Amino acid sequence: MQIKKVGVLGCGLMGSGIAQVSATAGYDVTVLEQEQRFLDKGFAGIEKSLAKFAEKPDKTGITPEKVKEARGRLKGVTDRNALADCDIVIEAIIENVEEKKKMFSALDGIVKKDAIFASNTSSISITEVAAATKRPDRFVGLHFFNPVPLMKLVEVVRTIATSDQAFETAYEFGKSLGKVPVRTSDKTGFIVNRLLVPYLLDAIRAYEEGVGSIPDIDNAMKLGCGYPMGPFTLLDFVGLDTTYYITHVMFDEFKERRFASPPLLKRLVMAGWYGRKSGKGFYDYKDPNNPVPCF
Numbered sequence: 011m012q013i014k015k016v017g018v019l020g021c022g023l024m025g026s027g028i029a030q031v032s033a034t035a036g037y038d039v040t041v042l043e044q045e046q047r048f049l050d051k052g053f054a055g056i057e058k059s060l061a062k063f064a065e066k067p068d069k070t071g072i073t074p075e076k077v078k079e080a081r082g083r084l085k086g087v088t089d090r091n092a093l094a095d096c097d098i099v100i101e102a103i104i105e106n107v108e109e110k111k112k113m114f115s116a117l118d119g120i121v122k123k124d125a126i127f128a129s130n131t132s133s134i135s136i137t138e139v140a141a142a143t144k145r146p147d148r149f150v151g152l153h154f155f156n157p158v159p160l161m162k163l164v165e166v167v168r169t170i171a172t173s174d175q176a177f178e179t180a181y182e183f184g185k186s187l188g189k190v191p192v193r194t195s196d197k198t199g200f201i202v203n204r205l206l207v208p209y210l211l212d213a214i215r216a217y218e219e220g221v222g223s224i225p226d227i228d229n230a231m232k233l234g235c236g237y238p239m240g241p242f243t244l245l246d247f248v249g250l251d252t253t254y255y256i257t258h259v260m261f262d263e264f265k266e267r268r269f270a271s272p273p274l275l276k277r278l279v280m281a282g283w284y285g286r287k288s289g290k291g292f293y294d295y296k297d298p299n300n301p302v303p304c305f
């Protein structure tokens with residue numbers, strides 16, 4: 011099946027990025043939000059990002075003309091009926107299983123029958139959300155990474171019910187966005203979080219056990235392993251609240267200590283220290299260019 015029109019649900023951090031890369035790849039994109047003000051905010055972010063890309067057209071391939079074309083392909087709506095003729099609908103609303111099920115179940119009766127549904131969830135079971143529709147065979151996970159316009163990877167997730175045709179169409183769609191797709195199955199955390207989350211939690215445990223200070227552990231992993239940033243810098247970037255939520259879902263699925271939240275993570279979240287976005291986490295971001303360790 012050929013994809014021409016893309017629907018995106020939610021215009022937050024991820025939805026706006028998915029809409030942007032879809033439009034620059036040449037697709038017509040309709041983004042659904044709850045209220046106009048969320049669309050305005052998301053579209054302002056898209057404008058800013060596109061303008062940045064257009065500053066270096068030699069490197070990014072995004073010229074001012076391409077920006078203009080992409081802008082023309084993007085449409086924001088608050089009425090879900092506007093998604094009826096989409097070929098693929100990618101969901102990026104809040105990480106709440108009931109909300110996602112409600113959304114897809116309503117869209118199932120609106121969007122054309124052969125369209126593919128995809129969720130960008132980081133931790134919720136694709137199978138469970140797909141079961142809220144009458145098209146579990148045309149339901150996949152498309153897990154993008156933040157910031158979407160810059161991060162090359164997309165995990166393409168199949169459930170036991172996903173058809174080969176829907177899976178391959180979604181895989182090729184990921185490629186057409188300029189991403190590198192990897193194939194994975196509907197196991198909580200997929201590939202990246204399955205391996206990354208225990209590593210991040212172990213870094214916190216290492217600090218709790220006195221193995222090293224926060225900057226020393228960060229520097230050790232950065233310089234010793236060639237990682238672009240250390241685990242605490244990364245945790246603050248991802249958001250400690252998000253990580254804490256994911257640990258719950260993963261621990262619930264696997265019942266293994268490596269997925270359990272260390273006490274310090276819980277305390278930081280309870281205190282409202284969510285990382286960069288709240289100004290404080292493992293580091294203090296009063297001066298964002300010069301973070302100072304909080305412990």
Ligand code: NAD
Binds near residue numbers: 022042102103130132
């Ligand atoms: P976000 O809070 O920035 O955006 C969510 C948006 O969805 C909000 O703008 C909200 O108004 C909108 N929304 C909520 N309910 C809606 C509804 N019923 N209809 C239309 N719009 C609705 O969240 P985010 O960080 O963009 O995350 C979105 C999804 O992407 C989540 O499932 C998350 O797990 C996943 N994800 C996030 C990241 C990340 O780094 N933030 C990475 C990969 C995947």
